[in-house]
Every structure is written in structure tokens, then in C-alpha cells.
Amino acid sequence: MSRRPATPARATHRGRTTYHHGDLPQALRDAATRLVAEHGADGFTLREAARSVGVHHAAAYRHFADKRALLAAIAEEGYVTLARRMQVADAAAPVTDVLERVRRIGAAYVAFARKEPSLFALMTGPRLNEDGRFPSLEAALRGCVDALEAPLRAGQASGIVRKGAVGMQAMTILTLLHGYAEFVLTRRIQVKPTRVAELLATLLEPALRGLQRH
Amino acid sequence: MSRRPATPARATHRGRTTYHHGDLPQALRDAATRLVAEHGADGFTLREAARSVGVHHAAAYRHFADKRALLAAIAEEGYVTLARRMQVADAAAPVTDVLERVRRIGAAYVAFARKEPSLFALMTGPRLNEDGRFPSLEAALRGCVDALEAPLRAGQASGIVRKGAVGMQAMTILTLLHGYAEFVLTRRIQVKPTRVAELLATLLEPALRGLQRH
DNA sequence: ACCTGAACACCGTTCAAGT
DNA sequence: ACCTGAACACCGTTCAAGT
Numbered sequence: 001m002s003r004r005p006a007t008p009a010r011a012t013h014r015g016r017t018t019y020h021h022g023d024l025p026q027a028l029r030d031a032a033t034r035l036v037a038e039h040g041a042d043g044f045t046l047r048e049a050a051r052s053v054g055v056h057h058a059a060a061y062r063h064f065a066d067k068r069a070l071l072a073a074i075a076e077e078g079y080v081t082l083a084r085r086m087q088v089a090d091a092a093a094p095v096t097d098v099l100e101r102v103r104r105i106g107a108a109y110v111a112f113a114r115k116e117p118s119l120f121a122l123m124t125g126p127r128l129n130e131d132g133r134f135p136s137l138e139a140a141l142r143g144c145v146d147a148l149e150a151p152l153r154a155g156q157a158s159g160i161v162r163k164g165a166v167g168m169q170a171m172t173i174l175t176l177l178h179g180y181a182e183f184v185l186t187r188r189i190q191v192k193p194t195r196v197a198e199l200l201a202t203l204l205e206p207a208l209r210g211l212q213r214h
Numbered sequence: 215m216s217r218r219p220a221t222p223a224r225a226t227h228r229g230r231t232t233y234h235h236g237d238l239p240q241a242l243r244d245a246a247t248r249l250v251a252e253h254g255a256d257g258f259t260l261r262e263a264a265r266s267v268g269v270h271h272a273a274a275y276r277h278f279a280d281k282r283a284l285l286a287a288i289a290e291e292g293y294v295t296l297a298r299r300m301q302v303a304d305a306a307a308p309v310t311d312v313l314e315r316v317r318r319i320g321a322a323y324v325a326f327a328r329k330e331p332s333l334f335a336l337m338t339g340p341r342l343n344e345d346g347r348f349p350s351l352e353a354a355l356r357g358c359v360d361a362l363e364a365p366l367r368a369g370q371a372s373g374i375v376r377k378g379a380v381g382m383q384a385m386t387i388l389t390l391l392h393g394y395a396e397f398v399l400t401r402r403i404q405v406k407p408t409r410v411a412e413l414l415a416t417l418l419e420p421a422l423r424g425l426q427r428h
Numbered sequence: 429a430c431c432t433g434a435a436c437a438c439c440g441t442t443c444a445a446g447t
Numbered sequence: 448a449c450c451t452g453a454a455c456a457c458c459g460t461t462c463a464a465g466t
Contacts, residue, residue, distance in 0.1 A: 019430080019432095020429085020430060020466090021430085021431085024430085040344060042341060045457090045458065045459085046459065046460095047457090047458070047459080055431070056431060056432045056433080057432095057459085057460095058432070058433085058460080058461080059430075059431050061459095061460075061461080062429085063430095066459075066460075067459065067460090117340070117344070118340075118344075121339070121340045124396065124400065124402075126254070126331070126335045126400055129401055129402075130254060130331070130335075130399075130400075132401075138401045138402060141397070141402045141403075168416055168417065169420065171403070171417055172417045172420050172421065174393065174397075175389075175390050175391075175392075175393030175394040176386070176389050176390040177393065178393035178397065179388065179389030179390055179392035179394075179396070180389040182393070183355070183388075183392065185344075186338065186339070186343040186344075186352075187343055187346075188338075188354075188355045189355075189385070190352065202382055205424070206383065206386050206424030206425045207390070207420050208424065209423075209424035210420030210421055210423035210424030210425075211420045211424075233446095233447055233449080233450065234447090234448085234449060234450075235449085235450085238450090259438090259439065259440085260439085260441095261438085261439070269450070270451045270452080271439095271441095271451095272442080272450075272452085273450050273451075275441075275442080276448085276449060276450070277449095280440075280441075281440065281441090
């Protein structure tokens, strides 16, 4: 542990002088995240990721079981980022206007999908999850549900939102958000970039009305 | 056009005696549909499709520009089937109970996704649509929207459903349906197979309430 | 313990040549 | 007009061997 250079993080393919890589797992995750964003998850290859960090392609197998395991790792990182963005959006809204909070959280979900379309597709698509592998990914939606439950619970407490299972109310919103995000990404809904949030608000309207008391 | 065998459709790899295939494009579409269902769109290869119908793999390029074009063709067929299933489900519901009709149409959408998960993922996923190719696929959702608009329009006429843009109301429902289908397929929502329709009805409830008058 | 070399069994795509 | 042979430039994965 002392033979390594003082700044192992800078030991990239340009400047690597040692046989061992500084932190190859993280370097591969970073490269994969970048390459997926550039070429899509379909165009991503393990060999290019290894090349871009300056190691032999077989080296990746010391740290990840296979290509899918590496992709699953970056998908998990994506879910953490997504949940954080939703929470930040919530915090920026007036605390007592719970419906507006839900709208802002929703806008953050869709904005993330539009900003990182390939990562979002990887995170939510069937590529990693059709079989039972990566159960951590199956639970990854938890953070998004939590973000939506906060304003809904507050709304129930203040009497704005109907009493009932807050988890179900959150899932109603989340399924709608997700379907909208997917349709926008795949051009099934053709909407001008400047109008994405506006259309989302329109589509959310009936669901929000149905969640209100009276 | 007279040198071909009398039953060109039976000219498969087992019994083919002529140099020319009976209807290679359709045979390739059929093989692709079957193989995608078996191994998923990720596991699908052009070479295996060609092998399974008994032609050289390069022969496919006479009829389809590339692998994606073949997949786009079967995705389009899938949308036709899906829209038909939704219409059939609608027809099976009591005509005047427009909300029940929407529920049944929704159940048909989700049932299709569960019955043909790989085809559904191919149809709705970004694999074929991230660039602007295959505009016919972008319009393919039209049939699904139409199916939902019918009961909503009837509901507006009979005063059960709020007045307003019926297209927006249909998209509210459809985005929710699609998000739910995706979450179920990718195990983001863990629900027993027997409870899928029931949970859908629960999640739809707020949206349906919001669409009603009063 | 971590990485490389070399190999295996595949792909998608192209293009000249066969029927 | 339609299909095949042969080739090209890749993949993911494995495993013995190097440091």
C-alpha cells in the first residue's frame, strides 16, 4: 500500500506509470457513465471503457462480474442522484402548497430523464432487470417514492389531501411521471422542449384534483 | 413468378428446395417476433433469425436495411395488436359505464405488456427511437390514445366526465398506464401476478375521480 | 492481489460472386 | 431479382501467465 503514487486518482491512461491502477472500479464506473451518456447503453462496450481508462479489457473482470454488473452499478448511482434532485426541487417550493410541491418533484423527475436520457433508460429499462438479478435496483425507486410521500403526508395532515394510503397516492403520481418521461424521451409525445413542464402540469391536473379533499 | 413452388409459405429451412425463399421478409418478421419473445430484444441476433428460416444471414439485408429496421417492423406489428386488444376490452364492458371502460382498456394495456414483455419493451423502449428514425413508430401510440378517447368522449357527452380536451384526458390515463406497466415489468413495483389488475385500479382511482364532474 | 496476452466463439455489415 | 461466400472489424468472456 506504499508503492502506489501519491495521487492515485490521477493515474489515468495518460499518466499511469505503475502496473496497478489507482482506483480502477471507480474509474470504470466514471468511464461507463460518460460513455453511456455519449453512445447510449446499446452502444456501450466494456472494451471501450477499459481502453478509455488505460487498462486491458480483461482487467474489468477483476472488479465486476460482467458488463451488466458494471452497468447496474452506474444505474444505482443514477437513482441516488435522481432522488436527490427530487428532494431539492421539493425544498425549493413553498412548504404549505403541497400540490405545487408534487408538481415540482414531478418536474424534477422528468428533467432528470431529459438531461440524462441514456442513463435514465438504463436505470428504468429492462436491460438490467428482466431476470431477478440486482435486487438493489428493484428497491431503488424507494427514494423517489419517499420524495413524493413527504408533501402528500403533509397535505393529509393539513386537510388538503384526502386521507388514505400515502404510498398508493405516491405511486399514482410516480407511474404517471414515469410514463410521461418515457413517452417524451421516445418521442411518443411530441412536445417542444420549452413546453415539457407545462404539458406535465396539464396531465397531472386530474390526478392532483382526485387526490384533493372535496 | 412461376418457377416458385405452389406453397411458398411452407418453404422453410426444413423443406426448402428452391434457391429463392417464398416470402422471406414475412418469415424473418415471424422469426424475429418469436426470438425476441424467447431471448429478449438484447439477445436477438440477425444471424439467428436468418438461420432459423434457413437462409444465409446476409440475405436479410436484401429486405431490411439493418437489424434495427427488422426490429422496428415487428414493433409496428405489436402496436397494431396492442390497440386491437384495447378496443376488444372496451367492447366487453358495459357501454354506459365509461369509467369501467377506461379501467378495462387500461387492464388490457398492462396485460399485453405482461404477456409480451420483450416485445413491449422493444416497442416502447429507446432502442429504436432515440434518434429520429422510424417516425411511424412515433405515431404508433395513436391507436392506444384513440381507444381511450372513445369512452372519455362518451362520458363528456353523457355528463359523467368533465368537459375539456379529450386528448389530454386520454394522455393522463395512458401515461399512468405506461408507467405502471413498466414498473411491473422491471419489478420496481412488486406485486403478485393475481393482483396486478387490482393494484392498477387502485392507482387509477384518483385520476378517474379527477376526470369526473363534481 | 491485480493486470496482461492470447484465444474462443460469436456478432453486424459489406460486396463480389453465384443462380 | 434474390441469395451465398468470404471477409472485415469488432464484441464479451475466459484463463494461464506475468508483475
